[in-house]
Amino acid sequence: MQLGSTARPAGVAALRDAYARGLRPREVVDGVLERIADRNGDAVWISLAEPEVLRARAAELEERADGPLPPLYGIPFAVKDNIDVAGLPTTAACPTFAYSPAADATAVRRLLDAGAIAIGKTNLDQFATGLTGVRSPYGACESVFGGDLVSGGSSSGSAVAVAAGLVAFALGTDTAGSGRVPAAMNGIVGLKPTRGLVSTAGVVPACRSLDRVSIFANDLDDAATVLDVLAAPDPADPWSRHGPWSRPASPPVRVAIAEELDFEGDTAYAAAFAAVVAHVRASAGAVVETPLGPLLEAGDLLYGGPWVAERLAELDGFLREYPGDVLPVTRAVLERGRGYDAVAAFRARHRLQELRAWTRRLFERADVLLLPTVPTTFTRAEIAEQPIARNLVLGRYTQFANLLDLAAVAVPAGTTADGRPVGVTLLGPAFSEARLISAAHELISREAA
Incomplete structure (x- = not known):
């Protein structure tokens, strides 16, 4: 494999091997800049580090090349533009909201300390509200x-940056x-860690x-390598927590499979x-059939329950002061939060606790749950026809996960x-990342290959 200014950037593992054979970070930076220029106008980026800044970072890393290399030495990455990177504005895809952070988000700082190179900030659905990638004044990836086809959101630019070979991994x-x-939507790996395992200090809520x-990468091993760097308690994050990653379940893996799924009439999907x-049925140690009703009910609470008021809680002041600077579809979603009171919030929390108990019992019978990530795909034109309804379709099999921990x-x-x-998607209980990655290797990646 030849890596240089014109080569498509490799993943984390391949770049580490190439550095061991003499590749220099300056070559990688020059190649990234060239590929970004070749894709001019594709709505992936909101802001980029200046070339001289990136080359200075590469030179700084090259000065360390004689000693032991840090785990992400010279690895280019992208950052969703609701996560702070010192020296670049944070916009959350709303120009009026933009500010200049004084410090990196904890997650970004850990990556930089591990030798990675932050290339720039990527596009997103405004205020991270949406799953389509089209809700941005900076364009639709x-x-x-x-x-x-929509790129998916809200971490649209981060996913496309990895899938298009612009960077080796990205934060969403x-x-x-x-x-x-x-x-x-882009044929890559997306790793969503347990709540609190990776710090959210420096992230626009x-x-x-x-x-x-979350982490976007080309393969499971790269995602795991990045998570190794990111996973740590953070006193600056009140939501931070630390638990032992579960050891991978010894094969054979017990897999829960839904009894009935809705693909919106998409027979090909x-x-x-x-x-x-x-x-999976032929490869797993056991298959557990499960209904999905309780999981879907939990997911419905996110936008059809008082958790939408939590979104409004973060942005209410900005929304009142600058209502015309928020996209109409984003404003419509956030304004729904005004319809919930404390009584509704407590009722929903009580029901959610019952649904969490049901979910715990599911994972006493199974190691992982297998679901389609999305039930179908949409074009950007189709999303424009029904922006809210079709957004909910894309989140049908994802939006319960964080509510259920x-x-x-x-x-x-x-x-x-x-x-x-x-x-x-493979899902498991909190701190089951190692088990999920192992099961994905065993059951899915071989099939995809």
Whole structure:
């Protein structure tokens, strides 16, 4: 493999091997800048570090090359623009909201300390409210599969930056599925860690009690390498917590599979997922059939319950002062939060606790739960026709995860007969990331290959 200014950037592991053989960070930076320039106008980026800043960072790293290399030495990455990077504005895809952070978010600082190179800030659904990638004044990313397919959101630019080969990995956030839906729509891995495992200090809140920093990567091992760097308690984050990652379940893995799924009449997507299920049934140690009703009910609480008021709580003052500077679809979602009071909030919390108990019992019978990441795909034109309803469709099998305190990894699983990307997700209880990655290796990645 040859890596240089014109080579498509490799993943984390491949770049580490190349550095061991003499590749220099300056070559990688020059190659990234060239590829970004070649894709001018694709709505992936909101801001980029200046070339001289990136080259200075590369030179700084090269001065350390004689000693032991840090785990992410010279690895280029992108950051969703609701996560602070010192020296670049944070906009949350709203120009009026923009500010200049004095310090990096904790997650970004940990990556930089590990030797990574922050290339720039990526586009997103405004205020991380949406799963489509079209709710931004900075443009709407298209999936790398083309055909006007949405890129998925809200971490649209981060996913496309990885899938298009602009960076080796990227940070997103995931509240309702924003770290998994874009992964599915672009054929990459999306790892959504357990709540609190990765610090959210320096992240613009969407729904503070549910927000997660997520990882986009080309493969499972790269995602795990990045998580190794990020996972640590943070006294600056009141939501931070630390628990032992569960050891991978010894094969054979017990897999829960839904008794009934709704693909919105998309027979090609249903057939593609059925092929994955057939492979899993043949490979898993045991298959547990499960209803999905309690999980879907939990997911409905996110936008159809008082948690939408938590989104408003973060932005109410800004929304009142600058209502015309928030996209109409974003404002419509946030304003729904005014319809909930404390009584409704407590009723929903009590019901959620019952649904969490049901979910715990499910994972006493199974190690992982297998679901399609999205039930179907949409074009940007189709989303424009029904922006809210079709957004909810994309989140059908993702938006319950954080409410139920689950970890998840979304992985590519081939394409439909008509060439659209197919993604599946494995979910497990809190701190089950190692188990999920191991199961995805065993059950899904071989099938996708």
